[in-house]
Amino acid sequence: MAIWFHRIFLLLLVSSCASSDFLENPDFESPPLNLSSNASSGAFVLLDQNTTLPGWTFQGTVQYVTSPDLPDSGHAVQLGEDGKINQTFIAKGDDLNYILTFALIPGGENCSSSSGLSVSGPDSNSVFSYKQNYSKVPWQSYSHNLGKWGNGEPINLVLESQAIDSDTNSTCWPIVDTLLIKTVGVTLDQDSANLLTNGGFESGPGFLPNSTEGVLIDAVPSLIQSALTQWSVIGTVRYIDSEHFHVPEGKAAIEILADTTPSGIQTATRDTSEGSRYNLTFTLGDANDACIGHFVVGVEAGSAAQNFTLESNGTGSGEKFGLVFVADKAAAQISFTSYSVTMTKEDVLCGPVIDEVIVHPLSGTASLKPTWLLLVLALLYVAVL
Structure with a gap:
């Protein structure tokens, strides 16, 4: 019964996070209008004041890119110095978070630095940059939470380049492609068997249709602003x-990528009582991405902390672990941190997979054992008589 309920809950959770088409020309496959005849044949075409990019407005240095090496094997835009594009779309439905996923590509070769990409909504902003060793393909998928909006409200999405190095002549300006917006319910269906919300990580950013590399989520200290719901x-x-x-x-999980500093995820329980004992269980494994190594994951739950290890052969292993803790407050903190820097043979960062994180009261579980023990002893006593 518990397994059946858990799977029905996952189905409900996934259905509440359906993707919708909000943006016009999100993959830039509709070409700019009013281009000169000789400009359209180039791989990079500079847009000017006489050019219209369907669905988008732009400022500064913006180039239309044509290349078979792009995620959709077609077209994208490069945001050069002071380059900016934006589009306003209308929210549909109430109590929904709008999560953006996009492809980011470095825009040059032999550059001294890569510029950042600023992504913002009306009250949210993050800066992203292409990171070496995070993907085996020449682009990376990133996510950004645009925030909660009510039905009919306008959301202005703005993407602009942000120089990191003062020498702009040797900067790789970012190329952006394939934008996807996914709506996620602010209030998710709760699994009564789990005191954590989204413990199975079924609610998160959308996956780009032509990407096999997953979606990178950079540091987000706030549960409200995170693209990974409630983490x-x-x-x-x-x-x-x-x-x-x-x-x-289920359909999704988290792979922790520790680089020069530890990485991880953190959340808080609901409806816990200070001083009461609880049991935390989770699955630790690898993503079947040729990640071979010795994983060390530090787990903190309430007042307890413990390291867990797994020897990974990179072929899709998984093992369940548990930790008993005492809630030190009404909402006990739960965190998973990886300290192991692991890379594949292709020099791509990889790491431990976390999934099926469940917290339940220990008293409820423990009370069953004496009951069954007494029943067995009673039956034995009757049999002897």
Whole structure:
């Protein structure tokens, strides 16, 4: 019964997070209008005041890119110095978070630095930059939570380049492609068997249709602003799907990517009582992405802290672990942190997979054992008589 209920809950959770088409020309496959005849044949076409990019307005240095190496094997835009594009779309439905996923590509070769990409909504902003060793393909998928909006409200999405190095002549300006907006319910269906919300990580950013690399989620200290519902992020993690990776349960899980500093995720329980004992269980494994190594994951729950280890052969393993803790407050903190820097043979960062995180009162579980023990003893006593 418990397994059946848990799977029905996952189905409800996934259905509440359906993706919708909000943006016009999100993959830039509709070409700019009013281009000169000789300009359209180039791989990079500079847009000017006489050019119209369907669905988008732009300022500064913006180039239309044509290349077979892009995620959709077609077109994208490069935001050069002071380059900016924006589009306003209308929210549909109430109590929904709008989560953006997009492809980011470095825009040059032999550059001294890569510029950042600023992504913002009306009250949210984050800066992203292409990171070496996070993907085996020449682009990366990132996510950003645009926030909660009510039905009919306008949301202005703005993407602009942000120089990191003062020498702009040797900067790789970002290329952006394939934007996807996914709506996620602010209030998710709660699993009564689990005191954590989204413990199975089924609610998170959308996966781009032509990407096999998952979605990177950079550090987000706030649960409200995170693209991973009800979890904050330390460092960088990868949101992975069951279609391209080994996921222990459901459709999605988290792979923690520790680089020069530890990375991880953190959340808080609901409805816990200070001083009461609880049991935390989770699955620790690998994503079947050739990640071979010795994983060390530090787990903190309430007043307890413990390291867990797993020897990974990179072929999709998984093992359940548990930790008993005492709630030190009404909402006990739960965190998973990886200290192991692990890379594949292709020099791509990888790491431990976390899934099926469940917290339940220990008293409820423990009370069953004496009851069954007394029943067995009673039956034995009757049999002897």
